[in-house]
Each structure stands twice: as structure tokens, then as C-alpha cells.
Amino acid sequence: MRRPLAAACIWIALLAVPFWLPLMGGYTDLATRALIYAIAASGLNLLLGYTGGLSFGHAAYFGLGAYGAGLCLIHVAPSLPLAILAGTVLGGIAGILIGPLVMRRKGIYFSMITIAFGQMFYFIAVRWNGLTGGEDGLTGFSRVPVQIGGHAVMLGPERFYYLVLAVFALVMAVIWQILRSPLGHGFVAVRENPTRLRFLGVAVERQIWVAFAISAFIAALAGALNALLTGFASPDNLGWQLSGSFVVICVLGGMRSVWGPFLGAAIFIVAQDYLSSITQNWMSFIGLIFILAVLFFPQGLLGFSRLKASR
Amino acid sequence: MSLLKLENVSRRFGALQALKPLSLSVAPGELRAIIGPNGAGKTTLFNLISGFFPPSSGTISFAGEPITAVTPSALVRRGIIRTFQITQVFLSLTVRENFRVAAEAALGLQLRPWISRATRAQVEAKVEELAEMSRLGPKLDRTVGEMSHGDQRVVEVGIALSRRPRLLLLDEPTAGMGDEETSHMTDFIRRLNKDQGITILFVEHDMAIVFGIADRITVLDNGALLAEGSAAEISANPRVQEAYLGAAENAA
Numbered sequence: 001m002r003r004p005l006a007a008a009c010i011w012i013a014l015l016a017v018p019f020w021l022p023l024m025g026g027y028t029d030l031a032t033r034a035l036i037y038a039i040a041a042s043g044l045n046l047l048l049g050y051t052g053g054l055s056f057g058h059a060a061y062f063g064l065g066a067y068g069a070g071l072c073l074i075h076v077a078p079s080l081p082l083a084i085l086a087g088t089v090l091g092g093i094a095g096i097l098i099g100p101l102v103m104r105r106k107g108i109y110f111s112m113i114t115i116a117f118g119q120m121f122y123f124i125a126v127r128w129n130g131l132t133g134g135e136d137g138l139t140g141f142s143r144v145p146v147q148i149g150g151h152a153v154m155l156g157p158e159r160f161y162y163l164v165l166a167v168f169a170l171v172m173a174v175i176w177q178i179l180r181s182p183l184g185h186g187f188v189a190v191r192e193n194p195t196r197l198r199f200l201g202v203a204v205e206r207q208i209w210v211a212f213a214i215s216a217f218i219a220a221l222a223g224a225l226n227a228l229l230t231g232f233a234s235p236d237n238l239g240w241q242l243s244g245s246f247v248v249i250c251v252l253g254g255m256r257s258v259w260g261p262f263l264g265a266a267i268f269i270v271a272q273d274y275l276s277s278i279t280q281n282w283m284s285f286i287g288l289i290f291i292l293a294v295l296f297f298p299q300g301l302l303g304f305s306r307l308k309a310s311r
Numbered sequence: 312m313s314l315l316k317l318e319n320v321s322r323r324f325g326a327l328q329a330l331k332p333l334s335l336s337v338a339p340g341e342l343r344a345i346i347g348p349n350g351a352g353k354t355t356l357f358n359l360i361s362g363f364f365p366p367s368s369g370t371i372s373f374a375g376e377p378i379t380a381v382t383p384s385a386l387v388r389r390g391i392i393r394t395f396q397i398t399q400v401f402l403s404l405t406v407r408e409n410f411r412v413a414a415e416a417a418l419g420l421q422l423r424p425w426i427s428r429a430t431r432a433q434v435e436a437k438v439e440e441l442a443e444m445s446r447l448g449p450k451l452d453r454t455v456g457e458m459s460h461g462d463q464r465v466v467e468v469g470i471a472l473s474r475r476p477r478l479l480l481l482d483e484p485t486a487g488m489g490d491e492e493t494s495h496m497t498d499f500i501r502r503l504n505k506d507q508g509i510t511i512l513f514v515e516h517d518m519a520i521v522f523g524i525a526d527r528i529t530v531l532d533n534g535a536l537l538a539e540g541s542a543a544e545i546s547a548n549p550r551v552q553e554a555y556l557g558a559a560e561n562a563a
Contacts, residue, residue, distance in 0.1 A: 182420035182434075189412045192401035196467075199361070199399070200416040201387030201474065210422060 010259070014165055018158045026270075028157040029229065034269040035161075035168045036226045041249040041261035042175055043218025048247065049255030050179065051211040052191030054111045055102075056243050057118030061216040063238030064091035064121060065223025067132060070233040073141035080146050080155070080228065087224025088217060094121070095216020099209040115240055122238040137234035141227075164225055171218055175258055178214070187211050219246075248286070252293050254300025263301055312375075314339040314510050315360065315478055320369030322355055329355040332369060333536040335529060337478075337512060342504040344521040345514045347531035353514045354396060356531070357480050360512070361393040362386045373478070390477030394467045396486065396514075402456035406447050406466055409455055410438040413473035437473065444507075445469035445499070461492025465499060472503070479503065481513040485520060493517065497524060522546065 013020075017031045040062050047053045068090030069083040076082065102113050125132045132138055143160065145152035155163060178184040186207045189197045194204045227233045236242060245268065253264025271289060275282035293301065313336040321332040330352040337343050345353050359366050362383040371379050378386060401409050414437035420426060426434070442448045445465050450458065455466055464484060471479060484500060485493045501524050503509045515521050521528060521542075528545045530537040532554045538545060545551055 178424050181424045182415040182426060183422055183424045185408070185412050185415055186421045188404065188408075189401055192403060193399055195395075196399040196401065196470070197412070197416070199383055199387060199393060200413055200470065201384045202416045202421050203384060207421065 007259075010262075011169075014168075017165075018161060026273075028161050030269065030273055032157070032161045032164050032229055033226070034266045035164045036222050036229065037246075037249060037269055038262040038265035039164075039168050039171050039225070040219045040222035041246050041253075041265050042171055042258070043215040043222065044246045045215075045250045045255055045261045046175060046178070046187070046218070047211045047215040048250050049257075049260070050184065050191060051187040051208060053208060053211065054107075054247070055114040055212070055215075056111045056240060056247060057114035057116070058215065058219045058246050059240065059242035060118040060121040060238050061091035061095050061219040062223035062226070062242065062246075063125065063233070063235070064094050065220030065225075066227035066233035066237045067125065067138055068220070069224035069227045070138045070141045071131070073144065074138075078144040080144055083141075083228065084221070084224045087227065088221040091220020091223060092213065092217035095220070096213045099212040099216075103205045103208040103212065115243070118238065118240055118243055122235055122240075125235045125238055132233075132235075135235060137232055137236075138227075139232055142231045143228050160229065164229075167221065167225060171221070172258065174218075179258065183210065248290050251300060252290060254297075254302030256299065257302040260300050260302045267301075312339070313337060314341075314374060315512070316372045317360075318370050318372075320359060320366045320371060322352075322359055322364070323367045329534055330359070330366075331535040333531075335536070335539075337510060339510055340504070340508055341510055342500070342524060342526045343510075343512050344525035344528045345512065345531065346516070346518075346521055346528060347537070350533070351531040352534040353531055354482060355534075357393060357482050357512075357514065361391060361480055387474060390474065391480065392471040392474050392476040392478070393480035394464070394471055394482055394484065396482040398460070398463050398467050400455050400463055400467050400470065403454065405452050405454055406442070406458075406469075407438060407451040409466055409470055410441045410451075410473070413470040414438050414441065417473040417475075441469045441472055444472055444503075459492065461488045461495065464488070464492075464496065468496075468499065468503075476509055479509050479511045481511060483514050483516065485515065485517055493520070500524065 018028050021028060021031055040058070044055060044058045047055055065087035068087035072083040072086035076086070098117050102110060102117070105113050126135055143155050145154045153159070186197070186202065190204055190207050198204050223237060226237065249264035249268050250261050251264070252267060253262065254260030267289070268286065271286055272282060275285045279285070315337040317333065317335040319332040319334060320330070321328070322330040345356065347353055358364055360371060362378070362381055365380050370377055373389060373391060378389070401412060411434060414434045415421060417437065418434065420430065420434070442451055445468065447462070447465060447469060450462065455463055458466070468481065468484070481500065485496050488496060497520050500511060500513065504511050525542060527539065527541060529539045530545060530551050537554060538548045538551050540548070
């Protein structure tokens with residue numbers, strides 16, 4: 001009974017963000033960014049928390065989503081839905097192609113090879129000046145109006161927030177459905193005991209590949225939305241530091257819970273926004289929060305509350 | 312007609328000859344024990360049959376078909392299922408979740424992101440069936456990692472049953488168990504063999520169990536076949552007494 005109630009409260013609070021956030025000194029784009037990071041981290045968590053694959057390269061798919069969306073707006077057509085689709089498909093296909101190259105690696109080797117592929121895309125973005133704008137990043141696109149029923153609707157901060165919220169809800173529904181299906185049960189079984197699963201006749205590597213690909217699609221979707229939020233795609237969107245942030249977000253919020261990445265993202269983004277306004281060394285404070293969280297809540301913040309509830 | 316047949320199968324690891332060429336044949340419906348001192352090659356033999364690694368020489372056939380270089384998952388689909396010396400289950404899941412993963416794997420649903428109500432009912436029926444066979448019904452919602460060692464091993468055998476094995480390989484099924492747990496497991500093995508007609512090959516150190524339930528016994532020593540026969544034949548065999556039972560007495 002308690003869990004559906006808590007979820008309902010979160011959804012109501014999210015729907016009302018444009019009304020209460022400014023009263024607390026926030027601004028709508030901040031909440032939008034938190035949701036975008038929550039989408040990316042939720043996608044990563046399908047691989048990290050549920051399948052047990054520690055990827056330190058998921059910013060690659062996030063960044064490809066961002067560049068894909070930007071390039072589509074500049075070179076293909078001024079259409080928002082098409083840009084989101086293009087970015088998602090670009091990052092997702094990269095995930096499908098890279099999956100087979102990482103799925104046989106275990107433990108630290110899995111993490112290292114995911115970093116390596118992430119950095120590969122980072123350097124491509126930095127070097128390929130003509131297409132990507134190099135180190136300055138890709139600019140020259142913005143949120144174009146969306147055609148709804150013959151009207152051109154401009155998406156200001158509030159409307160764009162609701163678009164991102166709708167996408168977040170969709171992603172959460174997809175993840176929820178996967179986790180209650182045989183596919184999701186298989187992911188968890190890979191994390192728990194790949195040997196046992198293999199000797200039940202399941203192709204463990206293929207299961208990891210599917211988890212990797214789905215999580216890449218979701219990260220790319222978040223990246224495309226991020227490019228539309230900022231009107232900008234930068235090589236930092238692809239780099240290992242952002243990949244690390246996604247991992248921190250999952251661990252902070254709780255990897256064994258569907259709401260964990262959301263909670264982690266909200267804390268991370270709010271802390272980043274607040275701390276970076278008072279000190280340049282905001283990263284050290286994020287690090288401190290992370291260390292305290294890992295020391296005192298090793299299951300993540302939501303893991304802690306769930307443990308307490310079950311006792 | 313034998314269900315499982317090994318002909319001159321051997322395995323070496325570098326300079327170590329873990330198993331010298333041996334031939335072995337198991338009839339359908341048989342309950343066969345493999346015994347031998349530590350290092351005799353029992354687990355190596357299991358690993359060869361279950362496809363964990365291929366033999367260095369020789370051929371293995373199952374139900375008349377060669378399976379010498381077949382992968383573990385393909386062997387599982389043919390009905391050769393094994394358990395491990397160190398229990399291999401999904402520890403942080405409940406018994407029900409363990410059985411559900413096994414049932415879904417057995418039904419080939421592992422990549423399906425959604426299933427129909429009818430398929431879900433099929434999975435649940437299979438879970439109930441496994442719970443009944445393993446007699447773990449009352450403990451279905453317990454987390455496996457918090458259960459006793461004996462119960463965990465029963466869960467492992469229950470998982471293995473999801474595939475309706477034609478040949479079940481049990482590696483030291485009663486290792487580390489107390490008396491009560493041991494007799495539960497022994498009953499379970501006998502039930503599976505007699506009631507379900509599953510051919511079972513098991514490695515075991517507890518001689519009371521081996522001589523109590525096995526139809527036939529294969530004795531390995533030093534990577535070679537020492538003797539094979541019924542319980543009476545094996546206990547009367549002077550070579551076995553000398554090499555194996557004598558060694559056990561010395562150790563004790």
C-alpha cells in the first residue's frame with residue numbers, strides 16, 4: 001500500500017514543479033535537467049543495477065543522442081520529434097554495435113572497455129571539427145516550434161519540462177514492464193549467477209547485449225533531450241566524467257530500485273546547481289556527499305528506506 | 312541400449328593427466344554413483360559430460376548422438392542438467408524467483424519483454440510443479456541466501472528439474488549437510504529416479520548413501536577406472552577395498 005502511495009505523491013509533485021519550484025528559488029530548466037539525468041541514469045541502471053554490468057562509458061550514448069539531435073535539426077529538417085528520434089536511434093545503434101564487443105568481458109575488464117569506447121567517441125567529436133564543431137561543441141540549433149493540430153507551438157521552459165516529464169514517465173513504464181517480464185528476470189539472473197543461468201541453457205552474453213543496447217537507447221534519448229534543453233552539444237556530453245556522474249547518481253540513489261536513479265539525479269543536479277553558485281570546487285562537495293552516502297547507505301538512499309520498511 | 316556412453320575419454324591439463332582414457336556406459340533409468348578419493352577425477356568427469364570443457368581424446372554420446380564438442384547450453388536443451396559442488400543458485404532472490412527464472416528459461420522466454428496472461432499462467436504452473444517436486448512449497452517466498460545450506464541445495468536441484476532432465480548430474484549433493492538434511496536429499500534423489508524416471512549420475516563421499524541408493528557404482532582412482540558394478544560387487548571387490556576403502560580408513 002505504501003509504495004503506490006509514495007509513487008503517486010512523486011508524480012503529483014513532478015506535475016506541479018513549474019508552480020512550486022520558483023517559490024523555492026529554483027527554475028524550471030533545473031528540474032528539466034534533473035529529469036534528463038534521471039532518464040539517462042535509469043537507463044544505465046538497467047545494466048548496472050539489474051544486470052550487474054558496471055559501464056563507465058554511458059555518456060558516449062548520451063552524447064551521441066545530443067549530437068544526433070543537433071545535427072538532425074541543422075542538416076535534415078527543423079522538426080523536434082525527428083531530432084529526438086534521430087539522436088535516440090544514433091546512440092542506440094552505437095549501443096547495439098558495441099554491445100557484442102563488451103558482453104564477453106567480466107568485472108573490471110567490462111568497465112575498462114566501456115570507458116575505452118566512450119573515449120573513442122569523445123575524441124571523434126573533438127577531432128571531426130567540420131561536422132561536430134570540435135572542442136567548441138555543436139551550436140546553431142534550437143527548439144523549433146512543434147506542429148500540433150495545425151498550430152505551431154513554441155516550447156518554452158514549462159512546456160519543454162512537460163515534454164521531458166512525459167518521456168520520463170514513458171521510460172519508467174518501459175523499465176517497470178521489462179523488470180516484471182522474463183527479459184528482466186533474466187537480467188537479474190545474470191547479475192546473481194551467470195554460471196547457473198548458462199547451465200539452464202540461457203545464452204548469458206546475449207542477455208547482457210540486450211541490456212546494454214536498451215540502456216544505450218535510453219541514455220541516447222536523454223542526450224537528445226539535453227541538446228534541446230541547452231541548444232548545444234559538447235564533447236563533454238560524451239566524456240568519461242559524465243559517465244562517472246551517471247554511475248554516482250545510480251549508486252547514490254540506490255541501484256536496486258527503479259526510483260533510485262531518479263532520487264540520485266535530483267540530489268546530484270540540485271547540489272551541483274547550488275554548490276556551483278557558491279564555490280568553484282563544487283565537485284569536491286559532490287564527492288563528499290557520495291562518500292558519506294556510500295559509507296552510511298551502502299545500498300543507496302532508497303535501499304536504506306526499503307531495508308527499514310522490511311524490518 | 313545406453314543413454315550415456317563414453318569411449319576412451321581422457322582429459323589432460325598441461326602436464327597433469329586428470330583423467331586417463333576410460334569408457335563408461337549408463338543405462339536409461341539408472342541411478343549411478345561415482346566414487347573415489349580426492350583427485351580421482353570425478354568432477355573432471357562431470358565437467359566433460361556437461362560440456363564445461365571438451366575431452367582431450369575420446370568420444371561421448373548421449374541417446375545415440377555424439378555430444379563430444381557440444382556447448383553446455385546445447386547440452387541443457389538435450390536434457391543433460393547438472394548441479395555443482397559449490398551450490399549455484401540465485402542467492403538474493405526468493406525460491407519462487409529462482410524457480411521462475413528456471414521455468415522461463417525452460418520455456419525459452421528469456422528475451423521476451425512481455426508475455427501473455429496464458430504464458431504467465433504456464434510459468435506459474437511450472438513454478439508450482441517445481442515447488443511440489445522439491446517440497447519447498449511452504450518456503451517459496453524465502454530469500455535463498457538466508458536459507459540453510461541443505462535447503463539451498465534442494466533449490467538447486469529444483470532449478471535443474473525445470474528442464475525435465477533426461478540425465479541429471481549431481482556433484483556431491485549432500486556435501487556439508489547435517490543428518491536430517493542428508494536424508495531429505497537422499498529421499499529426493501530416490502524419488503526423482505524412481506517416480507520421475509530420471510537417469511541420475513551422482514558423485515558422493517558418504518558411503519552409506521552410495522551403497523544405500525545407487526543401482527550401480529563406478530569407482531575412480533588416480534584418474535582411472537578402478538571398478539564398476541552393483542553395491543554388493545563393489546564392496547566385495549578386493550582392489551576397491553585396498554585402494555579406496557582402505558585409504559579412507561587410513562585417513563580416519
